[in-house]
Amino acid sequence: MLKRILLLAIFILQLSFLKASIVVLNGLSHSYQVEHGKVYKGKIEIENTGQQSQSVKLFLQDYSYNADGTTNYTAPHTNRKTNSDWIKMNTNLVTLKGKEKTEIHYEILVPDKIAEPGSYWSVIMVEPVEEIKPDNNKQGVNITSIIRYAIQVITDIDSENAKPDLKFEGVKIEKEEGRQIVKVAMANKGNLYCKPTINVEIYNKKNGQKLGSFSSLASGLLPQTSKSFHIDISGIAPDSYNAVLIATDENENAFALNVELDVKND
Template identity: 80%
Template sequence: MIKSILVLLIFFLQFCFLKAGIVVINGLSHSYNIENGKVYKGKIEIENTGNQIQSVKLFLQDYSYKSNGTIYYSAPQTNSKTNSGWIKMNTNLVTLKAKQKTEVYYEINVPNNISEPGTYWSVIMVEPVEEINPNNNKQGVNITSIIRYAIQVITDFDSEKAKPDLKFEGIKIEKQEGKQMLKVAIANKGNLYCKPTVTVEIYNKKTGEKLGNFSSMASGLLPQTSKYYHIDISKISPDKYNAVLIATDEEENAFALNVELEVKND
């Protein structure tokens, strides 16, 4: 019995081993206002927080997402609004010693013939390289989970002639970590990246009394994508309410929707 427990414990430890240590320390979203024919420069700061040497590869992909949780990573040049063909990195592979930091530089070479205003984007993937040791004859299952980063490179061209167009796609109320959360799906049907905040104004259904305003965190939304914005409404008692949803971007453009909410007592 004891032997069986030890075997299971060894299997568990091998199965749950995580490849950790590589972090991106200067943000996962880099934004630029661009002009035809100009060159823009940026960098990615990477740190190996682990105790072993680690190689890291960098490569470009196109990227989009939907509020149903689907994230699409595809080959460069598959998105009609990609800028992946404009981006050149000074290297695609770096090796960091334990606790070492490094910087990878990139250039955005904007073409001379962009005519359509709006946002163009892609992502630079930062992924640790799993070292395979052919002499490793350990028994059991050894599964390594590798954390990789997607750094958005967002370029806005003639942004004064473009605009986001926010649409409400759905709402739901769910318990999350002990809190009552209102989740609002927002789609950006326009051609410009924005970073909206969603606010809900809640009213007593019988008296019309305003019971409060509650807001989400601001979160970026690329053109032709959608995501859920989370609002903590734990202070609202179980009942049925009238409410107004308001999505507001950085330019104070507001998009509103009247809804009925039912907060249930779980």
């Protein structure tokens, strides 16, 4: 029993000293308006913030997510709207010295013919390569921290003939750290990426008086995915209310839903 406790203490001590050294400097989402047969160029800027040399591998995967919090990284061609075949990187492996920065360049070669307008996407995974050096003189488990980055590459083609189609899939209120949070599950059933914001307008049930308007942060929503949008309504007293949810994207397309909200003390 004592041995198990000692091993657990070593595990926690090792874990507490883990620190990521690779960071992506120019964002985790790259979007392009593209045309048939054209070539587009992009880059990924990374830095090794640590003192030791670090190798990094890059590879493509398909990507989707759901409002329940699940995220799926899968092999290319899992998603029928993948653009993984269009993306060519100038390297799949780089080694950075301590405090060094570098750029990985990629090209997007858009096919001459694409059957369906709208958004196509995949992610470039940026993953440190950990060199495992076993030490036979040490007992226990060596813990290695690996933090991967997924950089979305989103290409919109013939977007004038495509559109998002936002659907409300669920609404609930949860208390988090003393705040009342409306969580709205929103799906994009269309064929075009968008970045909606959700607003909730709250009304007194008895006299119809508007008590407040609250908004979520804008967040990207890929076609055929869903996401939970969070809205802080902590200024509203516990009671039952009428409310209107309004989702608006960056092109001012609006989608609305009437709901009842029960704000509780606990």
